[in-house]
Amino acid sequence: MFKLQALGRVLRTARITQTEMVNVMFSRSMNKFIAEPEYLDTKGPQIPLYEPLNVQIKSYDFTVLEIFSGYIHKTAENMGIEVDDCWASPCQKYKVQTFKPFSTQIENQYNLNIYERNVQVVDLEATKAPIFFHIIQAALPEGVKLTVKLHDDMDEENRYLPDLELTQLKNELDALGGPTVSKGKR
Amino acid sequence: MLSFRFRAIANLSTVKNGVSLSNVCQNTQSSSRMLYDTLSTTNPSPKWQLLSAVCLERTPIIMPPMAKIEEEMAEIFEKLDTTKSLKSDHELKQDEDKKVSASLVDGNQDENNPDAATRQTAQDFEDACNEELNKFIPSPRITAEDLSGDRKSTNRKLDKHLLFVVQEKNEGKKIWKLPQAQWINGETLRETAERALKEHVKTPDTSVRVLGNAPWGVHTIKYPSATREKVGFTGAKIFFFKAQLLSGCTTCSNTEYHWLGRNELTEYFDPQYLRSVQKFLIDED
Numbered sequence: 001m002f003k004l005q006a007l008g009r010v011l012r013t014a015r016i017t018q019t020e021m022v023n024v025m026f027s028r029s030m031n032k033f034i035a036e037p038e039y040l041d042t043k044g045p046q047i048p049l050y051e052p053l054n055v056q057i058k059s060y061d062f063t064v065l066e067i068f069s070g071y072i073h074k075t076a077e078n079m080g081i082e083v084d085d086c087w088a089s090p091c092q093k094y095k096v097q098t099f100k101p102f103s104t105q106i107e108n109q110y111n112l113n114i115y116e117r118n119v120q121v122v123d124l125e126a127t128k129a130p131i132f133f134h135i136i137q138a139a140l141p142e143g144v145k146l147t148v149k150l151h152d153d154m155d156e157e158n159r160y161l162p163d164l165e166l167t168q169l170k171n172e173l174d175a176l177g178g179p180t181v182s183k184g185k186r
Numbered sequence: 187m188l189s190f191r192f193r194a195i196a197n198l199s200t201v202k203n204g205v206s207l208s209n210v211c212q213n214t215q216s217s218s219r220m221l222y223d224t225l226s227t228t229n230p231s232p233k234w235q236l237l238s239a240v241c242l243e244r245t246p247i248i249m250p251p252m253a254k255i256e257e258e259m260a261e262i263f264e265k266l267d268t269t270k271s272l273k274s275d276h277e278l279k280q281d282e283d284k285k286v287s288a289s290l291v292d293g294n295q296d297e298n299n300p301d302a303a304t305r306q307t308a309q310d311f312e313d314a315c316n317e318e319l320n321k322f323i324p325s326p327r328i329t330a331e332d333l334s335g336d337r338k339s340t341n342r343k344l345d346k347h348l349l350f351v352v353q354e355k356n357e358g359k360k361i362w363k364l365p366q367a368q369w370i371n372g373e374t375l376r377e378t379a380e381r382a383l384k385e386h387v388k389t390p391d392t393s394v395r396v397l398g399n400a401p402w403g404v405h406t407i408k409y410p411s412a413t414r415e416k417v418g419f420t421g422a423k424i425f426f427f428k429a430q431l432l433s434g435c436t437t438c439s440n441t442e443y444h445w446l447g448r449n450e451l452t453e454y455f456d457p458q459y460l461r462s463v464q465k466f467l468i469d470e471d
Contacts, residue, residue: 108318130398134428141249
């Protein structure tokens, strides 16, 4: 470990930028234990980085979906890509009705749920991105839809289910004439 | 890798300070080249012809069949899951129905549940569902093109990748290779690759997705000394770009093309070329 640190110091004093392999060796577990001077990072990242990206997977079958979201996380970690957050958005429920021909009599009714998982990936290097997406796409299980998009505010909002009781009470309050203004302390 | 880096550091004394590692690499190459030149009388720096090729793939449409071990594991997991699981709504309803039908047989409960006999039992529901399932016929895994061996269509080998391969006639010899084009000064390598694709495929823009701006692989060809003097280049470097077929595309009529599976590539490609190409293709059985 000390030889590697010495190597790092030699490379830095000669102002040689670290190669990819040395970068990975240092960033894995030893990054926190090396005291590096801050002026080395002032130039900024040498490879252009992406904004936070959401890798979104949707499926009707949530067991497959959960295991695959774990696979995405593991692949990202193995490639040295930082995974910021991994969450499940509430499912979208669909009621599908098929009718008998030329009538409104219901022949069949199905209740389908589309489950969703999101893996947020941060500081993805532009050189690694196509490889990462290609690997995930090649490993897609059946019935899973993959989307990769920039993080939106709507993605954050969709995580939370609306509290119907609260909105109902608020509506009632508005109907009665709004909240009373309490006379606070002066 | 480590030994190379130490050699680079050894060369530091001959190189000025404040030089990035890439410069050090080039300097070691040029210093080794200069050493070579003092020993022989070839040109100082080798010139390469740059070409860009497109590796267009039709990605798999259906899942490959399970291997034997996967099938066995799936069976074991299913048995485990069913023994550990609790009863679903449907199964609870079936139990209820059994109790009701048992009490009907006794003849006591007629007053409480007058319409018990006419109620749709869970079993009826299951039978109706099974009937509907049997009416559904999924498309066959092995298509007609699989059986006929038509290598020009993309409708075969649905669970594997298919690679787009083109035949070129070079000085009378017909060589199979990925569609390639010469690099023109002023365009990026990716643009060269897209141009190569357009020569052979009619509607490339929306139906083909090129992955990334950087090449996925490289193949170097060193010309023999006769062609070297004639052409003025030591050889050619072909950079490969990966692309995926999104929807159907029509190929130009004058190109001779095939869509090949992985194991068919060995019959078509030159072994050196095949090795360079296989380095960036996704592994398949």
